Amino acid sequence: MIKINIDQERCKGCRLCVIVCPKDIIIMSEHLNSAGYHPAIKIEEKEKDCIACGKCYQMCPEVAIEINKE
Amino acid sequence: MIKINIDQERCKGCRLCVIVCPKDIIIMSEHLNSAGYHPAIKIEEKEKDCIACGKCYQMCPEVAIEINKE
Amino acid sequence: MFEELIIAGYGGQGIMFCGTLLAHLAMEEGLNVTFFPSYGAEMRGGTANCRVVISREEIGSPMVKNPSSLIIFNKPSLIKFSGQLKEKGLLIINSSLVEEEIVKEGIEVIRVPVTQIAQKLGNDKVANMVALGVYIRQKGIVSLESAIKGLESILLLKDKEEKKNLIEINREALKSGFNY
Amino acid sequence: MFEELIIAGYGGQGIMFCGTLLAHLAMEEGLNVTFFPSYGAEMRGGTANCRVVISREEIGSPMVKNPSSLIIFNKPSLIKFSGQLKEKGLLIINSSLVEEEIVKEGIEVIRVPVTQIAQKLGNDKVANMVALGVYIRQKGIVSLESAIKGLESILLLKDKEEKKNLIEINREALKSGFNY
Amino acid sequence: MKKRILIRGNDAIGEGAIQSGCMAYFGYPITPQNELTAYMAKIMPKIGGVFIQAESEIAAINMVFGASLTGVRTMTSSSSPGISLKQEGISYMAACQLPGVIVNVQRGGPGLGNIAGSQGDYFQATRGGGHGDYRTIVLAPYSVQEMFDLTCLSFELADKYRSPVMVLSDGVVGQMLEPIHKDDKNVERKIKDKDWILDGCKGREPRMVRSLLLGEEELEKYNWELNNKYKRIKEQEIRAELYNVEDAEIVIIAYGIAARMGKQAVKEARRQGLKIGMIRPITLWPFPEQIVGNIAQKVNSILVIEMSLGQMIEDVKLAVEGKTKVHFYGRPGGSVLEVEEILDKLREISN
Amino acid sequence: MKKRILIRGNDAIGEGAIQSGCMAYFGYPITPQNELTAYMAKIMPKIGGVFIQAESEIAAINMVFGASLTGVRTMTSSSSPGISLKQEGISYMAACQLPGVIVNVQRGGPGLGNIAGSQGDYFQATRGGGHGDYRTIVLAPYSVQEMFDLTCLSFELADKYRSPVMVLSDGVVGQMLEPIHKDDKNVERKIKDKDWILDGCKGREPRMVRSLLLGEEELEKYNWELNNKYKRIKEQEIRAELYNVEDAEIVIIAYGIAARMGKQAVKEARRQGLKIGMIRPITLWPFPEQIVGNIAQKVNSILVIEMSLGQMIEDVKLAVEGKTKVHFYGRPGGSVLEVEEILDKLREISN
């Protein structure tokens, strides 16, 4: 199973991962992290759709995303 | 008639005029000018052969040569 | 009068505009004033703060160390600056973003949900004006009317398109703060 | 002993080699010595001169102003330097190139046609060695033998091909001068 | 009529330049003076002037060199590392006697340092960080008002003495906003015809401007001429503010931003009954040597305060010549002087 | 065994560098130091060292910066205008505490000036022509022998204090030939492992070398650390030659080439019965302040002689603190001091 991990403190809410994900798995959260950004989060229910294409990882300027296979 | 005039004090004896003259009108002198160079001189008898091609003038780095028509 | 104020928060929260407007208002009142901006190491975003000194006398250092007032827009700024506040100082906190209770004694704390108020007005970017409204009322440096006049004259200088809307909403925010 | 010498002429007349060789010879004699070169504004050619100071004591300024000896290779140098020569000073003139009679009184003038002598030896470039030969004889700073030894050892350092010929003709020039 | 406007220190320099008829600005971005470059970028095209963001500080100072040759009023600005890069160019300008204004909004150093206000470049400014015997007039504003006023003055002096003039400011005064008064006068923007400018030799002999002087003792002679000019400047252009010195037992000496902390300390000390005064050199070169020397004879001691490890203190000591004790309080690297600490130091001295 | 060889001043610097284990030289041609660059071009390839004719003086000093990071002994050389261009780089080296030797064979200035020997760059060398509070050790050779010896010393000091060191020479000493004694020792050419060098983080944590210190008061702290180092240098590294000072009524103070004229004048004056001595600072920074201060108390007056309009004289005055009169005789722009004129001046003073 693919596990998407978005570091909530590293994320700066740029949305690049959101727009490149072909499966629309990632969205922006409502809460602020300690640096004052709304971090990206995965839609838990959709995580299973992840094809591990790595696009979100490739585009994340903060290297905040990890994709693992469990 | 063509008049070749070589400024004996400007000339630094580089010989460039000598080698480009198609009529072999110019040669190097034996005497030293005040800067310590052997200046170029025209061979008086040959001056009449000058075709005013200007090659000597074109090549003279010291702008020491003038060609006039009298 | 001698007032030393620090306004602090995230970059993007309008900290600098808040401070320069205040400086402008003080000038229009014929007071001496200095404004000094300061940014964190982050390129953008990150933290930002500014220092405003207002006085009848000639002002020495613009680099306030122990402010008499603080306007705080986020938690890191509260942690950083609250200890430096003078005794009996005024602390205005954006309670929309800062939940902490303040430990320090002997200061006047006003908690205002400026972001929420601003959101209600339609743009959370004017939270800064709400806070300024509160501050002006507390300190009485200028009247609300003068403040609004000053605000308008400054915004008119901007070459933004949406000048009118901008003035409108900022004015309302200032008022809401003043009347909070 | 305290000797201050200026050697002057056109660039290309071997002025600098003449001076450094003398400096080298003086060093080999265990004397203190300084050599200082100086070029005119012309890129190459033009004038060139050098100053050599030889002394038993520590040497102060290497920048000779009033030399005790002069070796002059051309007319402009004669005009420039002859007036600076000390009383009773030695003036060696290359009479092949300098025709002027000297006006200054109270100095020792030696006129030697060094260029002609060099030409006879087969290369007018060694005129400098002829002049140096004359100078050494007059001043007696080193013996002819030491001078020749020094000359050879220096020329051996050069990475020129024609080293041998070079040594040969320079040695002869030095001798001719010495024995002039 | 004098208007009162709230303006940033850096912008005030720009405004001063515009009001002085500056028609050509060349700069390269560097914090904490970027607002000035941006100000010129905005205004110059509007008044028909020249603005170029040069490829480097070196290019900028040499563009100033070129513009100055035409007789136009011209300026460049930078901050510490960028000013280091201009040293060769400044030396050339001084050598060719070309007027021009160079603004240094100092930051913390050495190296890349930081972008806070600092006073670490005093030596460089006053001793000529470049090569050779030359001096540049150095003016040190301590308020936004003076950013404006001294910029105007710098253009006057540059023309008057055919010399580069430096405005030595710092990141604090550069970044801060204060109200200033300024006249909006009509500025004459025409190039004055000077007898040394290069604008084509129509109707006159060709001119040359150069600093290579190879003739015998030619350069020496020229240096003595420059020296005479420097003497004239020393005689005529020294400026300093005296504050409460008449009865002072201790005087603080400080310039620029440090003088603000100094003044505040003087006020505070007076309130506490201490007889403290202050001398604020406005021209750093020429340094108000006599003023300091005279006052040194009357006071118990002198406290030099600087936002550096101590640089102006050498000029103070040279002026004092051992006549009284010279103390120092300073903080390098862009840290701000604390009024409280100045007071502590004053108390320490007065005991 | 010590050999005696006749060698040009510039070459002696090169030879000193080679003997000190210098393995990387970066330079850009400029008169009157060209023989040094050429010397390194010839020798470095032979000993497996690095020689690069850089594209500019700025590139050269930054190459030195890079080479120094690896721990190798490294050097650059130039003359006045080129040294001006290196000021930013020197400030960076001082800030990053990188050892390296910078040779300035001074010529006449300001601007392009001329190519004669001069002493117009004293301020630049001793005050840091670059930005920020920093100092470089400055050594001033006055003979070809010292060109060699002080170059060797400069490499030692650079490593000892992790600091750029300047050899401040001039065109006269650079161009002249004199016999020198030198050991031909076996030079160790391996890079010493220092605990700050960058050579890949194998077997250790990654390192960084930088001068940007943005943390609050971080740069200030660092500056005070540097200051402590400078204090240590002041305590330990002052060097000066005293000549005939014991009974002197007047002392001449001079460095470098000027000190040769000075010494000659002392000898001449002694011959004429005048009690003259000389102090010759060998380290210009740190300046032999105490030595001068102590002697100042004993003499009638001091005569500073320089081949400039007067720069070192400020350090002398700072040391003297008004204890005795300080006179000056100097010639700027590459003109040579005349012994006769020094004597005239001495006579004038002694009356």
Place this chain on the structure above:
Amino acid sequence: MKKLFSYPDSLKKARFSYCPGCGHGIVHRLLAEVIDEFKIREKTIGIAPVGCAVFAYHYWNFDVTEAAHGRPPAVATGIKRVLPDRIVFTYQGDGDLASIGAAEILHAANRGENITVIFINNAIYGMTGGQMAPTTLIGQKTWTSPGGRKAELSGYPMKISEALGQLDGVHYIERVAVNNPENVLKAKKAIKKAFKNQIANKGFSLVEVLSMCPVGWAVTSVEALRWIEEKLIPVYPLGVIRDKSKST
């Protein structure tokens, strides 16, 4: 658990100080991955520029120094010549490389220094607040071109890579972009090649990366991707500019 995409060893865990959506972070990661893949972390020395990436030493997990503005190629030369078996690279912005440091990059290239240059072209001076860079587009508004860059006053978007490509010392130059995942992968390939060249002693290699600066361009992070596609790439076409190994 198998890591498919994860944080590279050659990056420290520190948070970047870049603005949201900034391209620097992506390129840092690519660099780190390449260094990881070649297993050269322990013999690499990186040179950070003066520019937004000035703090790179906080992020890169190997030896790093910081050069004066524009001088990384000179510093790299000094290091590489003394330690020819180490891997030395510079990381430079368009202000650093193409403006103040134009002479240094030109000459390092012409000397054929065996170094790798990562050139971040974001068409602006990010760090100092958004001034015009040599690479700024015609019409682009910046702090120092408030009316938009005008060719008559400020010249043209500078094609420094093309200019460098004319020099015989250059082994390899390619222009890439990081504005979409595909381009990011191509960028990585180019960076990898540039390091491989150095490892194989091939000489000077440079990768120009068109990189997002949403703040400097006053657009959102997402718009910045399109800005590269629609505005930058037409002026700075992607692809190999010089590759000696491919020429005859």
Place this chain on the structure above:
Amino acid sequence: MKKLFSYPDSLKKARFSYCPGCGHGIVHRLLAEVIDEFKIREKTIGIAPVGCAVFAYHYWNFDVTEAAHGRPPAVATGIKRVLPDRIVFTYQGDGDLASIGAAEILHAANRGENITVIFINNAIYGMTGGQMAPTTLIGQKTWTSPGGRKAELSGYPMKISEALGQLDGVHYIERVAVNNPENVLKAKKAIKKAFKNQIANKGFSLVEVLSMCPVGWAVTSVEALRWIEEKLIPVYPLGVIRDKSKST
């Protein structure tokens, strides 16, 4: 009496300080003739470099200044922007233009400054005694390349004109030589064009002149002519490198 070939008005009567056979003198004359022919002597400002031509102000009969080494393009920019109707040219050696001044020439070109640049490429530093220039040939012995220039250590003869030719600000670049009368005439034509462009406000024009330095090459004046033909021209081919008026 009719003057066929005579001393141009735009030259003063002073003797040159150049070595015998030096190319600088020829180019000075060409320049002067062109300025005479355009009748612009009274509105021309020339910028002499630091290099053998540093004394040009003694020779040129119009307003002249001397720029710091490598900075003539910046000085020219300063003058020309203030006085756009004057004719401003720089005269620079290969050390001045291609080495220390590489950034300045690159940017003046990229800005498309409406100036004329005369670039004397003699493959050596003449003035300082014959050191290696960026344009020095492989194998060429100089004071700082005593064993001959080696590509591994010092890189390649720098084709700066070709590099500049890539920049959009450039209107015209041509390479000429002055090693025989025919080439001298072509050189004059190119210089004339470069001035004509400026007069017509066309922008940046540069003429690279391969020029003799017999002393620096350690050959006779006559051999130097052949040296250009046989050694320099093969590396630096003559001809137009860029001409906007001819491109479409």
